[in-house]
Amino acid sequence: MKSLILIMISGALINNVVLNQFLGICSFLGVSKQLKASASLGGAVIFVMTIASAVASLLYTFILKPFGLDFMKTIVFILVIAALVQIVEMFLKKKSPSVYKALGIYLPLITTNCAVLGIALTNVQNEYNFIESVLAGFGTAVGFTLAIVLLAGIRSRIREEDLPAPVRGAPIVLISAALMSIAFMGFSGLSF
Amino acid sequence: MNKYLERLYNGLIKENPTLILMLGMCPTLAVSVRAMNGIGMGLSTTAVLILSNFVISLLRKVIPNEVRLPAYIVIVASLVTVTELLIEAYLPSVYKALGIYIPLIVVNCIILGRAEAYANKNTPGLAVMDGIGMGLGFTIALTLAGLVREFVGAGTAFDLRIFPKEYAVGIFIQPPGAFLVIALFIIIMNAIGIKTRQRELVNNDGCNGCCATCMTRCENAKEDEAK
Secondary structure, three states, X not given: OHHHHHHHHHHHHHOOOXXXXXOXXXXXXXXXXXXXXXXXXXXXXXXXXXXXXXXHHHHHHHHHOOOXXXXXXXXXXXXXXXXXXXXXXXXXXXXXXXXXXXXXXXXXXXXXXXXXXXXXXXXXXXXXXXXXHHHHHHHHHHHHHHHHHHHHHHHXXXXXXXXXXXXXXXXXXXXXXXXXXXXXXXXXHHOO | OOHHHHHHHHHHHHOOOOXXXXXXXXXXXXXXXXXXXXXXXXXXHHHHHHHHHHHHHHOOOOOOHHHHHHHHXXXXXXHHHHHHHHHHHHOHHHHHHHHHHOHHHHHOHHHHHHHHHOHHHOOHHHHHXXXXXXXXXXXXXXXXXXXXXXXXXXXXXXXXXXXXXXXXXXXXXXXXXXXXXXXXXXXHHHHOOOOOHHHHHHHOOOOOOOOHHHHHHHHHHHXXXXX
């Protein structure tokens, strides 16, 4: 039980996927312009990453490993994630239009979000079982959401500031991310 | 200038994927801890990029337009798997240093971006040259970022000690240093006015939805234009 909680906390805070492992930087920098959009993307990522970790873990344990197809994992996982995003999109469109409306345009972006593929591969590397993989996926996605929502909040303040021209745009966002990353380094004290 | 050489110049300087187009930020931030890592990652990506550009260019008349993205992903993922196995077998130290970022070359925006923007419209020869140019441009930017971080953060350059470790600023080899160094690069580029070409690229075919950043950047540019 303790190890399960630790896996989640480690995914969300200690090894934060964006600020510590640099996965999903594209959407982290691209979508964090508005608070609402970042929260929606975060929701979509939590949804997809949890399901993707579960499916990837099942596929790996029951198909890839018994047949000695370990080396196929990259190609299988990326296709599974792409297909999964499509299925989730279609399912939500039909069954829950309100959720679809909130998450809709962000779902396709997730296919190319390297964090989803990254976490599926990390789970395999760490030899997590099914439950551990799902929790790791969920924790990581929560960490992503936390980081992107915080950054969006900071960016809404930055917009009002009078900055020197060369620093405007991407550089100041990266500097904010660096400061956030320093703050998140403090969580490394939590690992025991 | 010969159009093959023009491709090299384009990738290395005019449209440098990392410094000018800001593509492939994940590996740039992640592996730039040491200059040697930058070279390893850059060359692995270059190898995949050259081969994927070549294969996609050869198949450009065969792949139906509707399913081109999945087809590209399969091609790139196969090539990445081959590269990964080769690195694991022959360069175990590089494999250990780069770890999970080698399979993640699959989702590197540069590769799908070049497939969309260049390889599927041009002959194999030109596509290969484009791959070499872009790949080397990426390698140089990565190595440069690695060199700066390694020098300031650990006092070494290419693993050779330049000044004692006690004087090094440790934060630069920690995750926050990656953000700071890349921010610094962009500030310098902005200050000397290199960024102006970006808008032009955005309005052309530079970004056919390869990743979130490119898409958002397109939207932003169009908004600015509308104003």
